[in-house]
Amino acid sequence: MAIRADFHLHSSFSGDSKAPMGEMVERGIALGLGQMCFTEHMDFDFPVSEGIPKGFFEVNTDAYLYELLRCRAVYGDRIKLCFGVELGLQAYLAEVQEGYVNSFPFDFIIGSSHLCNGKDPYDAGFFAGRSEEEAYREYFESIIDNLEVFHDFDIYGHLDYVVRYGPDQDKFYTYEKYRDLFERMLELLLENGIGVEVNTGGIGYGLKELHPCREVLKRYHDLGGEIVTVGSDAHRPADICREFKRAEEFLRDCGFSYYTVFDKRTASFIKL
Ligand code: HSO
Ligand code: ZN
Ligand code: ZN
Ligand code: ZN
Structure with missing residues (x-):
């Protein structure tokens, strides 16, 4: 069965x-x-720069929900x-x-690191004057910082997003190099039931x-991760x-025989 969500x-x-x-819905x-789950950007305090005015990544959640309800009325069958x-x-x-996630009846919340x-990291300046490994380490450390103080979300998005923008991207990127950081990250994810x-x-x-790299997902599975x-x-x-x-082959290779969907912040599992 193909992945249908x-x-x-x-x-x-x-x-x-x-x-x-x-x-988007018609294409889906x-x-x-x-199933489709819209996950619009809400990045509080995103820095202003060329092409990114104040509030650029802050969704108008009321307007978004209104349009989603309209689409449900049209396409919901x-x-x-x-x-x-x-x-x-x-x-x-x-x-x-915390205040934001409790203000709307979300089905699903992705926590993502777009800033470090x-x-x-989308700006070349993030990598300037240091090694790629140093920049990647700073990014992964900031994921740990996030996980130490906030847990009210369902899954961590694109865990190794930073490698999209590195000078050599994933050419020299391995799990081994960042093992200490991934181990701590995965421990925090598991402790807090985050997928x-x-x-x-x-x-x-x-x-x-795909994100994350194979070893990260395998390790999450082997440590008992299910989401x-x-x-x-x-x-x-x-x-x-x-x-x-x-993605389907990747999941199977990492030991999963299903994928997860969410409704009202509650997970269910669909066989691959
Ligand atoms: N956060 C976007 C990419 C980005 N654009 C960062 C500007 N800065 C990923 O969808
Ligand atoms: Zn985007
Ligand atoms: Zn996104
Ligand atoms: Zn993202």
Whole structure:
């Protein structure tokens, strides 16, 4: 059975997407999906820079929910549409994050690291004047910082997102190099019942593998981790379900015989 749920999707309610939600849904239906979960960007205190004005990654959640309800009324007999958010985590914002997740009846919350100590790895400046390994370490350490203070989310998104933007991307990137940090990360995820996302979006950036790399997901499984969602991170209709065949093989190879979906913050498991 193919994976029939895409749990990481953006539409025009995210600052970096122009896709009308209805067009995303129509594409999902055409692809034969049974469920889609929109996860619009909510990054509090994202730094202003060229092309990124204040509030750029802060979804207007009321407007988003209103449009989602409209889409449910139009398409609800053909596909299940879930109300999710991709929350950009920063440790000093723990209280703001807690307030936000409790203000809306979300089905699903992805916690993601788009910033690392206030800096954006998307900017070349993040890597300037130091080794790639040093920059990657800083990023993984900040994930640990986040997990030490905030746990009210369902899965950690694209755990090794930083390698999308490194000068050599994943060419010299191995689990071994960052073992100490991954071990601590996984320990915190397991302690807090937070899952790991298989994010197929990295392939479009030229990466060899999906996020996270194989050893991370294998290790999560071997330590007893059970929660694995799959998301394309599509920002336009053409990318919905991209590389999902690969995600299925990847999950099986890491020891999973199912994937996870969420409804009202509650996990259920669908056989692969
Ligand atoms: N957070 C975006 C990528 C990004 N754009 C960072 C500007 N800065 C990932 O969807
Ligand atoms: Zn985005
Ligand atoms: Zn993201
Ligand atoms: Zn995303």
